[in-house]
Amino acid sequence: MNDPSSFYDNTDTASEGQVNTIPIPVEIVSEEEMAFIEAALASTRPLLSSTPSFSSSSLSSSPARLALVSALPSVLSPLRKPTGSLHSAACSRPLPVPPDIEDSAGPAPPKSLLHQFRSRRGLTVTDITATEWCEKQMEFVLLHGKPKRTEAMKAGSDRHTQLEKEVVEKVEVPIKSVEDSWALKFMNFIVGANQLMFEGLTRELPVIGVVEGVWMIGVIDEIRTPINEATLHPILVDTKTRYKATRPSEAQKRNARLQLMCYKYLWDNLVADTFPTDHFFNHFNLNPLYILSGDVKEYIVSLGFSAKTLEDVFTYFRDTCCLLSPSQGQLLLRRQILPLASLPSSRYELQSDHSLLEEYHFSYDAVWFKIQIQECLKFWLGERDANYVSQAERWKCQFCAFTAKCPLIATSNKRAE
DNA sequence: ATTGCTGAAAGG
Secondary structure: OOOHHHHHOOOOOOOHHHHHHOOOOOOOOOHHHHHHHHHHHHOOOHHHOOOOOOOOOHHHHOOOEEEEEEEOOHHHOHHHOOOOOOOOOOOOOOOOOOHHHHOOOOOOOOOOHHHHHHOOOOEEHHHHHHHHHOHHHHHHHHHHOOOOOOHHHHHHHHHHHHHHHHHEEEEEEEOOOHHHHHHHHHHHHHHHHHHHHHHOEEEEEEEEEEEOOEEEEEEEEEEEOOOOOOOOOOEEEEEEEEOOOOOOOHHHHHHHHHHHHHHHHHHHHHHOOOOOHHHHHHHOOOOOOOEOOHHHHHHHHHOOOOOOEHHHHHHHHHHHHHOOOOOOOEEEEEEEEOOOOOOHHHHHHOOOOOOEEEEEEEEOOHHHHHHHHHHHHHHHOOOOOOOOOOHHHHHHHHHOOOOOOOHHHHHHHOOOO
16 A cells, blocks of 8 residues: 555556545755756856846746656556556546457457557657668567667767756646646647747757648757847757767668658647647547646746646647747757767766767758658558668668567578578 | 656667
């Protein structure tokens, strides 16, 4: 009963009373974070040094943007149910289940991977890039689970965390429903967009939209507004870290270009202010009139807004979108070398010596982007089987955890016959 | 069946 693991046990009814008894340490700002903020205030932050001064003092009192992080939403962890059922009975409001989902006895044709694995959440930009890297690997990940993270991935994540902390202060907010979690996501967009407009830079900005008929979500690594230039159009940036000072392969660059083009597409669609709100609520099965939890409302107030329902948040969201400009056609990829001895223990001490390997500008290509997405979607929609990597990119298999299971490797090994 | 959990992205 006092076992902390029972927090995630949804076999019992997840009543609201139970949720309320969870001892969540709600800290607006920890001492550590406060020290960081004060240090940030005292020191010059190069990326923000061009911040214009404002008559309003509210901005200077909060140098870092608040990002709201969902914390321990018991209704959102239905997958822990031991039955393996996708839709736990403990879920307060079960999502609509297609009528044929119980006909698992019959040899019904397999549903598309999109339907099986992403119908509730939509595709992520990461799904797109992973698919472009290798569809077969993507398929293995979906069917067999993700392989272990590599050290390079951990180091990359850490570097991104560092970059984010330069401009964003994270706050944990307890949530009780999916509506709460979407409200936080949209508030994070609103606050990030405001930070972009007033300070010229924001990081880790969540975006969402429909691409080729499919809902897609992502998090833009970085957006800057060139303050001193004539254009108001922000530029989208992504930082890639590397262990070795070798030049990235063409496949890696192509993959990163696709990623940034996804972000541009989503951003530009948001600022076009044509967001299909009703479609959104329907697709994700959300109640716009849902009353946000007290904690969520409280934090929204702390950001200077006032909202009772998810719909209220959407009003602010749409108002914000109207104020934004489409992004530049030029996208920016930054490559950064990590120190060789980047041991796990020293990963957090990289602040000095971020030698930049290269800054790589390239142009958005709407036609190429559309073709890439359509190819990816053929895989996701089950219109064709997963493709293997081309002969020229067979080297990717060296980095793949699924080679033992992969028919491509098996056939090439016994091609002797 | 990874990471700090629901999540998105992390590098190759």
